[in-house]
Amino acid sequence: MLREIFLPLVKYFTPFNIFRYLTFRSAYAAVTALVICYLIGPWMIEKLRVLKFGQSIRTDGPQTHLAKTGTPTMGGILIILAVVVSVVLWIDVKSGYSWIALLSLVGFGLIGAADDLLKIKKHTSDGLSPIQKLALQFVVSGAAAYAIYRITGPTATKLYVPFFKVHVIDLGAFWLPIAMIYVTAWSNAVNITDGLDGLASGLVIFAILAFSILTYITGRADWSQYLGIPYIKQASELTVFNFALLGACVGFLWFNAHPAEVFMGDAGSLSLGGVLGVLSLMVKKELLLLVIGGVFVMELGSVMLQVLYFKMTKGKRLFRMAPLHHHFELLGLKETKVVVRFWILGGIFALIALSTLKIQ
Template identity: 50%
Template sequence: MFYNLLSPLATDISLFNVFRYITFRSMAALVTALVLSIVCGPHFIAWLRRLKCGQYILEDVPAHAAKAGTPTMGGLLIMFTLCVSVLLWADLTNPYIWQTMLVFVGFGAVGFWDDMTKLRHHQNKGISARAKLAGQLVVACAAMLCLVFNDHYTSTLAIPFLKDVSLNLGHLYLPFGVFLMVAASNAVNLTDGLDGLAIGPTIVAGIVFAIFIYITGHAVFARYLLVDYVPGVGEVAVFCAALVGAGLGFLWFNAYPAQVFMGDVGSLSLGGVLGYLALLSKQELVLAVVGGLFVAETLSVIMQVSYFRWTGGKRLFRMAPLHHHFELKGVPESKIIIRFWITSIMLGLVALSVLKLR
């Protein structure tokens, strides 16, 4: 909004020229979302308590018994602060901003439906897996249709760390993009099992994709770094910055011991939009690197279920997802979280090295 209102005044008043810069508005969006989260957080948590939006704890994880009743659906705080920040600082005539918001809010709506179902039933059973998947597919398909009918967008898939090597998926790019968003959404959801565990890597991924998207939308940088240039997509860096700010603000209250949990409304929306950001930045496969922690958590569940069925009841891990395995081995929760964050930061740095190591 500020861009659309104030940047035209730059021709007469040079001070307003700063509103034309994506970098300035990105930093402003980050700070806005962060401050809004910290200011509104206590009131929001108190509101959730009044609504009795308490978390149900599985009996399989007795160490978490003390967390029963902690307010959930904190993802609504992330969604509110992020959306307000983006609406204030982004160019609202840019279609990529609205497409990204569609993915974020759409996946969040599916998560909200699931969270509300759990609260109504007073147990950890939300909507069916089929219904959840159907909702995710509808949002992902709508987002991909916006991309594939864009004249500036291509169906090529860049191969990380390899110079001038790409794969043209053609018509398969649409189902690939849908799979990427749905898979990322569910991967973040599986990771969200300890205080601050999911939001930490999400913040790292938001920073990484802010850089990638800014480069993708900058003709000179994109040509120099051998990245596919997509005109206009650089504006989404403002969204990425707002995501980082909202994530940091939420972490203020979600850090161990957590005052609030994000719920599916947070995890599904964050995961889905990370998948979409990877598509917009034309760094689809890099998502598996920067989001390596999410991949590991998801693979641990797949391996556990497969091994259980193959061996007729034996377990590969003490419990899946992976963070619960370490918990049952006696590693303190805070230590697991910090170590996973450190791993995520290292993976983020590896992902950024893709820009030069090819």
């Protein structure tokens, strides 16, 4: 919005030309979201506490987590609010991709908020039923995927495989249902990972840093041609969205770091995971996201393996507890050590993913 306001005034005041530059708008999108979180965060946490929007803790989990019962939840609303304000201020309003990303974030956030409110009302860890949650996630992911197809055209259905020179698989009519399942899976993967103070928000920061680089180079014809990756003109403007999300996550982590003053709840985790999946569809990095978000894949995989092994062995467990971060806690590692080590893994996975851009 600021771009549309100030660029027409360049003929009167030349420095306004700075709003033309993507790097300037991206940097200040991050700063704006960060400042919003810092300013509104304490007030929102106190409001959630007064409303008794506290977290219910599973009694079958690590006993050290029982002390967290009643900690304000639904803090993901702070992330979404900061991103919405920042993006609306700093994007090129004609960017269709940016609006898809923003509306996807809000859409998944609303599903998560409904789930959180039901948990708070029932005073349990059960909110929406699995069927209800999946159905709503498919609606949002389907709408996002369809909108991406309308903007991108037939090339949207192509899947790019890292490490190969000829690396295009056209999914055709299967692309839409696969995209819906894929985005929904990422929404749930981040949701499952959000079990320790600062874990999910820190890992999303690494993932968004990687995506900020990817959206910028994918939207530049010269760099994308040099690296042998698909050039997508609309992708570059997503960098503004990514930096706004980065600033919001850093601002939220200020309050979410151990010992957490607030949890993001499903409102935050479902929206962050869903938007990662949507971003990967827009810049054709669906498979690369599996590397960038390697820790999320491990966490989701641990739950799936635990359930499968439990059924196959009629009651035995592969891990002491799933998801994986709880397994390491029950092995005796402190929560903060598990979080930092998973952050390190998240950074390594992001670097590995970026290193593949030239290995083709």
